[in-house]
Amino acid sequence: MKKVSVALLVVSVILSLGIGGIAGFFLGVASTEAGKNFLAELVEEEQMADVAQPRRLDRAEFQLKYPSNWYVDVEDEDFDPDHLFSIDSPGASYVMFVMGNMEADPEETLQDQISQFEKLLTAPTINKFDRYGQLSGKGATLRGKIMGIRSTVKLFSYNEDGFTVMITQQYPDEDLKYVQDGMSLIEDSFSLKNGGMPEESAD
Numbered sequence: 356m357k358k359v360s361v362a363l364l365v366v367s368v369i370l371s372l373g374i375g376g377i378a379g380f381f382l383g384v385a386s387t388e389a390g391k392n393f394l395a396e397l398v399e400e401e402q403m404a405d406v407a408q409p410r411r412l413d414r415a416e417f418q419l420k421y422p423s424n425w426y427v428d429v430e431d432e433d434f435d436p437d438h439l440f441s442i443d444s445p446g447a448s449y450v451m452f453v454m455g456n457m458e459a460d461p462e463e464t465l466q467d468q469i470s471q472f473e474k475l476l477t478a479p480t481i482n483k484f485d486r487y488g489q490l491s492g493k494g495a496t497l498r499g500k501i502m503g504i505r506s507t508v509k510l511f512s513y514n515e516d517g518f519t520v521m522i523t524q525q526y527p528d529e530d531l532k533y534v535q536d537g538m539s540l541i542e543d544s545f546s547l548k549n550g551g552m553p554e555e556s557a558d
Contacts, residue, residue: 401446404537448526
């Protein structure tokens with residue numbers, strides 16, 4: 356077994372806690388009239404994903420493209436350009452990546468993610484899949500309501516040779532027509548370099 360990356364262990368915990376934090380945030384916000392209006396405005400301000408001239412992320416272990424009117428949330432206190440980051444639309448949709456050197460069973464990781472999101476979504480339907488772009492792993496699409504807003508969450512877990520990737524994609528269903536091309540661009544262009552493992556220097 357390869358050495359576990361401390362960084363990924365940390366961001367894995369952050370992800371787990373973060374999902375709970377997201378749930379708590381929505382529960383708190385939606386408990387007030389102003390909060391309900393805020394959630395509605397998040398959905399209303401979505402824009403069509405601009406995929407004609409995409410931006411590119413090119414890091415040591417991966418590369419991908421994303422819409423030019425979406426952004427990487429570098430202001431997030433947990434932001435790590437190589438291990439934990441999200442690509443956000445102008446509205447309420449996002450794709451989050453967590454990755455690094457760690458042995459993790461994709462099915463177990465997926466089930467942990469599903470368990471967390473089942474606390475956030477109201478009576479979700481769950482459909483399994485096994486590919487995200489070029490990667491073969493374990494995935495599930497959850498559909499339900501988040502504070503009355505019908506939403507879809509797509510979860511995916513991949514591991515090969517001690518390198519783990521966890522992907523979370525979320526959007527309000529009524530915004531799908533705006534964000535589907537952006538989500539597809541990210542998925543289709545995401546690829547790992549050197550199997551996700553950093554190259555070893557020559558002797």
